Amino acid sequence: MSSTPAFKRLPRAVREQQMLDAAVKVFSRRGFHAASMDEIADEAGISKPMVYAYLGPKEELFTACLHREGTRLMEAIITAVRPLPVGPTADAAVGSAPGDVAGVSDEGGAGGGRTFDARLWCGLRAFFRFVGANRDAWSVLYRQARGEQPFAGELTTMRARIIEVVAGMLDRGLVAEGREVAGPELEVMAYALVGASESVADWLADHPEADPDELATRIMNFVWTGAGSLLAGHRWRPPLNH
Amino acid sequence: MSSTPAFKRLPRAVREQQMLDAAVKVFSRRGFHAASMDEIADEAGISKPMVYAYLGPKEELFTACLHREGTRLMEAIITAVRPLPVGPTADAAVGSAPGDVAGVSDEGGAGGGRTFDARLWCGLRAFFRFVGANRDAWSVLYRQARGEQPFAGELTTMRARIIEVVAGMLDRGLVAEGREVAGPELEVMAYALVGASESVADWLADHPEADPDELATRIMNFVWTGAGSLLAGHRWRPPLNH
Amino acid sequence: MSSTPAFKRLPRAVREQQMLDAAVKVFSRRGFHAASMDEIADEAGISKPMVYAYLGPKEELFTACLHREGTRLMEAIITAVRPLPVGPTADAAVGSAPGDVAGVSDEGGAGGGRTFDARLWCGLRAFFRFVGANRDAWSVLYRQARGEQPFAGELTTMRARIIEVVAGMLDRGLVAEGREVAGPELEVMAYALVGASESVADWLADHPEADPDELATRIMNFVWTGAGSLLAGHRWRPPLNH
Amino acid sequence: MSSTPAFKRLPRAVREQQMLDAAVKVFSRRGFHAASMDEIADEAGISKPMVYAYLGPKEELFTACLHREGTRLMEAIITAVRPLPVGPTADAAVGSAPGDVAGVSDEGGAGGGRTFDARLWCGLRAFFRFVGANRDAWSVLYRQARGEQPFAGELTTMRARIIEVVAGMLDRGLVAEGREVAGPELEVMAYALVGASESVADWLADHPEADPDELATRIMNFVWTGAGSLLAGHRWRPPLNH
DNA sequence: TATGAATGAGCGTTCATTCAT
DNA sequence: TATGAATGAACGCTCATTCAT
Structure with a gap:
């Protein structure tokens, strides 16, 4: 009972x-x-x-768990990443960091006026917040489902959607810059970004005292600025009004 | 039989x-x-x-597998990362990319004259090569062991050693630059780097046709240059004579 | 089935x-x-x-068997041995043998008016009847449990209770006689008596045709009268109305 | 090793x-x-x-153990019980107790001049000494072999020989007395005697500090004198020069 | 709707026993 | 003589799953 x-x-x-x-x-x-x-x-x-x-039976039950938790996670991220629907003034203050590293505005696309890096950061933050608040769900999704072949497909699908979203974001960022990158390279970038986030999220699941938002910033710094620039002292900073 | x-x-x-x-x-x-x-x-x-x-019994058998494969992997990486022991001329041509992103030389330390980024790249390459050549080992280490609590400790230990090695490399890189970074930040960076690599490695394990060396380069680019700079068209290139 | x-x-x-x-x-x-x-x-x-x-699991199952059968046996004996609760006239005829060996009356104690030897004999009879009617139970209790260390404790406890009951009876018999015997000596006597009964019971378990009541009488004779007196032709006889 | x-x-x-x-x-x-x-x-x-x-194989090995230890025990007892081979003066002093209970002389039979009860006591003493000095052997013979059907026969045979010896002694004692007892009754007496001794021996195997000779005397008292006489204060005492 | 009763099937583990050297 | 290497066969225990109420 x-x-x-x-x-x-x-x-x-x-x-x-x-x-x-x-x-x-x-x-x-x-x-x-x-x-x-x-x-x-x-x-x-x-x-x-x-x-x-x-x-x-058991397999269906597990699949149902995967589905529910996976959907929750995805929705949290996608909602956070979605360009703001309304007036351009709303997040005027949302800008990239003071000056160290330039943000890339994807304005002019479908989305609202947020810069690209700000959206990426929001997604990361949503992700870490979800993991911090739903450790069990994360454990099931990331640690348990991975080892069991019957569910590999399910998982791969969900992961593919995330990768796609991220790659899409990167692509639109490039397009906004007037540049273009080959698909495969983009995909590997997305994989790396997602993998880095997952790894840190997994660490978070074992360290309840850690602050998800801070982790999001750290990851963002690493991922956006790059190890090389970081070593050179460059920093990315989150926008203010979030 | x-x-x-x-x-x-x-x-x-x-x-x-x-x-x-x-x-x-x-x-x-x-x-x-x-x-x-x-x-x-x-x-x-x-x-x-x-x-x-x-x-x-089964648990000990699994632990033995973990041990053997984990040790193999670690040795492959550590050997590759170790600074070249001999004459400075040997790898004169080993330099960072033509000019886009400066390599950080850790010359003057205990190690040979390779630049820091070159050593990092060697490590990554060794890692991807190992995974490419030992998919089963990787699957056991990364996919299976993670979900089973009895082996979490074993795994965490090995992972910690890798993280430590990477963080150490990053740190020496910073010191060579005359800069200093707080321990925790370094650790998260290391986590992210390792996580990104693992994630791509896992993808590699399911795509036998992929070229480990190329993946190493792509990851290096991402990790070293950063998404932001990448979007701006910057590129890191592997040294020639490897 | x-x-x-x-x-x-x-x-x-x-x-x-x-x-x-x-x-x-x-x-x-x-x-x-x-x-x-x-x-x-x-x-x-x-x-x-x-x-x-x-x-x-198996051990618990065996313990449960031990418990059930042990309890049954103990209750059979203790019930039989318990002094008659009612009027003194009820078993007026219950006396020791005609004259060869005097019975010891434990009248005046808590119990009814049965002589001490009559009560002992009733206990023996109950014991042999139980063994005769439950050979399997006896085999489990006496032959199987003894060799297995995990159950030695359980057995020893039950045996100790029997010994205690018997020693108590002997003691009250002595007190009624106005005599006193040291504890250890009493205990060895009880051990011997119980051992002799067990041994004969074990023989009974392999000889279904034997009559438990007769065995009880024989044992009683031996135990009560002693080998020496037996050789001299003395006999103890059971009370009539049982 | x-x-x-x-x-x-x-x-x-x-x-x-x-x-x-x-x-x-x-x-x-x-x-x-x-x-x-x-x-x-x-x-x-x-x-x-x-x-x-x-x-x-295992069963034969166990049988061999049974054989060796059983034989040792039997020989120890039989040697001790054997009537003294030589002159009648040798054990003139060997008499029964001062006067409480008369010993039965089996003189005139095949044996030497020892009284019957003295020989019985010697046998008991040899038995308890053996058990005290060979606890493992006793455990195998009495606790382990009993529960295993394949060896029941072996055991029963050995036990039968002991019973036979004891019954023979009792019989010769009776004959010397000029009395006769039916076979079955004799057998039950022997069973009881042997059972009482075994039970106390088993107790001895768990109490290394106990004195075998003292136990032999106590058993002898009980078995020879009988509970009834014991209660009446009668005592049997071992002969002096042993 | 809700559950106590029931089972087929399988897995981890051990052990007596033998072969080849 | 002496032993490391090897196995067939069995046993304790558990679990996903279903039936009858």
Whole structure:
């Protein structure tokens, strides 16, 4: 029995969320194989047959977890990255750093008037915030799902969407600069950026005391400025009004 | 039975290597839990009791795999990164890119006369080459071990050593520049660099046709030059005589 | 499948008794180590996982058997030995033998008016009857549990309780006689008495045709009268109305 | 490896004794099933195939242990019980206790001039001394072999010989008295006597500090005098010159 | 809707025993 | 004589999954 009083006869939708919550917790704690359906049902405060009735066998259950948490993460990031929809004055103050490294404005595209680097930073920040607030979800997505072939596809798809978004952002940044880069090179850049972020996020999941926003800034500095420039003392700074 | 003719009565040392080879293959194929001792013994071309007699129960066997492959990887990298021991003329031509981005020479330190960025690039190249040539090992180290708590420690230790090496390199690079950076910031940089490399390496493991050396260069470009400068058209180029 | 029709979906309490019955049978037949959980489940007419679900792993199962049978045996004896609760006339005829050997009355103590030797004999009789009627239980308690260290404690405890009861009886007998005996000597006497009974009981377990009541009388004769007096032709005789 | 330096190439007979020593130790420590041939070979300081070559498979090895230790015990007892071979004066002083309970002389039979009770006591004393000095052997004989059906026969045979000896002694005692007792009754008496002794011996095996000779006297008192007479204050005392 | 009862199938581990040297 | 190398066979235990109520 979980802590919840477990009122009987809850509507299906509610029960399903309870189960998914429990499943994510247990999968993150044990890993896919070591997690037992018994423990999950127990954690959810219901009996095993209910789990099967609502969410199917173990693989489907895990997939459902992946789906829900993956979608949440993606939406958090995409929402944060989306160009501001409204008037150009709203974020006039959002600019790149004082002067060390120039931001790239992607104005004129579909988006609002934010500079490209500011949008990137917002995405990173949203990502780290999500991981900081949902460690279990991150653990399931990043640590557990990776090792299990049956879910590799699912994961790869989600990752591909992220890569695509990032690569798209980079591309539009280049276009705004009047420059062009070959697709594959862009893709590797995106991979590297995403990988760096994931790695630091994973570290964050084990260090609850760390500040997600600060990590976002540090990563941004590294990724945007580059090790070489960093060594030379250059710094990127987050926009002020965020 | 494996394809090997399986000559009977081999000495212990040989059989142990056979077993470890088989174990790495199977663990990478199935994951820790889904891998069965039967399949491993089968793949090694011997009976299960021998596996237990020589390498102990499943957890110890996995740990042994981790150890062997982790050590191989680490040695490959560290050897590549080590400053050249001999005469200064040997790598006179090893320089940073023509002019876009200046390399940082760590000459005068303990090491030989290679510039800092060249050494970093050598390390990356060694890393990607290893992953390209030992996909199974990489899969075990990076994808499987991560999800299983019992081995998190082992992994974290190895990772920490890499991070330390990288952070050390960065630090010496900074010192050579006459600059100084706080420890934590250095650490996050190292994390990001390692994470980016791992992520791309993982992609490499699924794309056998990719060229490790080229990936190393791309990562180096990204990591060294930074996304911002990259967008501005700056490029880092590998030294010639490698 | 056992001979029982094995109605499905029995309540837990019933199934547990079935399992214990089967376990006692198999343990007695094979011994602790040689008994397999498969055979036990089979004998009980259910599947192995049920055994584990209800009664735990092998050691716990064996302990449960020990507990149940030990308790049954102890209760049989203690009930039989307990002084009659009611009127003194009830067993007026219960006396020791005609005259050969005087019985010792423990009247005036807490108990009813039975003589001490009569109570001892009742205990012995109950013991032999139990063994005669539950050979498997006896085998488990006496032959199997003894050799296995993990259960030595359990057994020793039960045995100690018996010894204590017997020693207490002897002691009260002595007190009634106005005599006193040192504790250790009493204890060895109790050990000897219990040991002699166990030994004969074990013989009984292998000779189903023997009459428990007769054995009780013989043992009583030996133990009460002593070899020396027996050789001299003295006899103890059971009270009539039992 | 055992503590012995294990000089190679020992003659077969010596090696066999080493093995049996080791086997008895391990069987007593673990029980028949839990003892592994590996541990036995290890304890003996030789390799497993040697054990098989010399003493056969596990069951035969255990039987050999049983045989050796059983024979030792039997010989110790029988030697002690054997009527003194020579002149009647030798043990003139060997008499029964001062006067409480009369000893029964079996003079005139095949034996020397010892009284019957003295011989019984000598046997008991030899028995307890053996158990006190060979706890492992006792454990194997009494605790381990009993539970394992394959050896029940072996054990029963040995026990039968003891019973026979004891019953024979009792019988000769009766004959000397001019009395006669039915076979079955005699047998039960012998069983009881042997059982009482075994039980106390088992207690002795767990209490190394106890004095075997004292235990023998106590048992003798109980068995000879009987509980009833004991309660009445009668005592049997060992002859003086032993 | 909700669950206690039940199981097929499989895995990790061990051990007595033998072969080849 | 003596042993390292090797295995067939079994056993304890667990788990995902389903049935009957």
